[in-house]
Amino acid sequence: MSDSNPSFVRRISLAVGTFFGILGNGDFAADVLRLRNGEKIGTAAAAAAPVAPTPAPAPQPKPQPAPVLKEASPDAALQLLGLLQRDARFIDFVEEDIKAYSDADIGAAARLVHEGCRTTLREHFTIRPVRDEAEGSRVTLPAGFDASSVRLTGNVVGSAPFSGSISHRGWRVDEVRLPKLADGHNAKVIAPAEVEL
Numbered sequence: 001m002s003d004s005n006p007s008f009v010r011r012i013s014l015a016v017g018t019f020f021g022i023l024g025n026g027d028f029a030a031d032v033l034r035l036r037n038g039e040k041i042g043t044a045a046a047a048a049a050p051v052a053p054t055p056a057p058a059p060q061p062k063p064q065p066a067p068v069l070k071e072a073s074p075d076a077a078l079q080l081l082g083l084l085q086r087d088a089r090f091i092d093f094v095e096e097d098i099k100a101y102s103d104a105d106i107g108a109a110a111r112l113v114h115e116g117c118r119t120t121l122r123e124h125f126t127i128r129p130v131r132d133e134a135e136g137s138r139v140t141l142p143a144g145f146d147a148s149s150v151r152l153t154g155n156v157v158g159s160a161p162f163s164g165s166i167s168h169r170g171w172r173v174d175e176v177r178l179p180k181l182a183d184g185h186n187a188k189v190i191a192p193a194e195v196e197l
Contacts, residue, residue: 017054078187079178083124085191088116124177130170137166 018032031041084090093113098106121127130149133139141150143160149170152162181187 075181075187076176076178078190079181080120080124082187082190083120083178084117087120088113090117091190125173126175126177127171127173130172131166133166133169135166135169138163139166 034041081091085092090113093109101109131139141152141160141162141164145160145162149172152164153167154164156162
């Protein structure tokens, strides 16, 4: 690339070098001001005020490709909400204003919702812990560990290997068994309204 059309990285280096040159040299600052005003700078003036050397550009890390984002279809999530409503009355429970109820009443309702949610999850998903060790166990995570499966918390400094205690084993889904949907099915209707005759 020619000096008349420097690269973006070269322009950053030039800007930083020029900035410090202006701060450290009054004659150079005057020449830059003349250039900005469209005036010519004579060779004698340029020789009298040496230009501060520009630092060499730092090597740039190789850019990582941007992750490819895929749009999730809401149908499976809506279907799961429908199943949780059908088997556990989950949405009824969450949407209910519970301020007027006693803790005992809420606890009894929560027990029913919990049982129904657990039944639904076990029927339609195979869910297992991410880590097999017991919570509280000490583990060492090597360099290159799967950061999507393990989240570091607490005082995270330095680089792997990391040693710490498991505070939560995490969950992963090994298998999904949602029912197939008919073409005309409106997944946005979680539970149809009921009209008693």
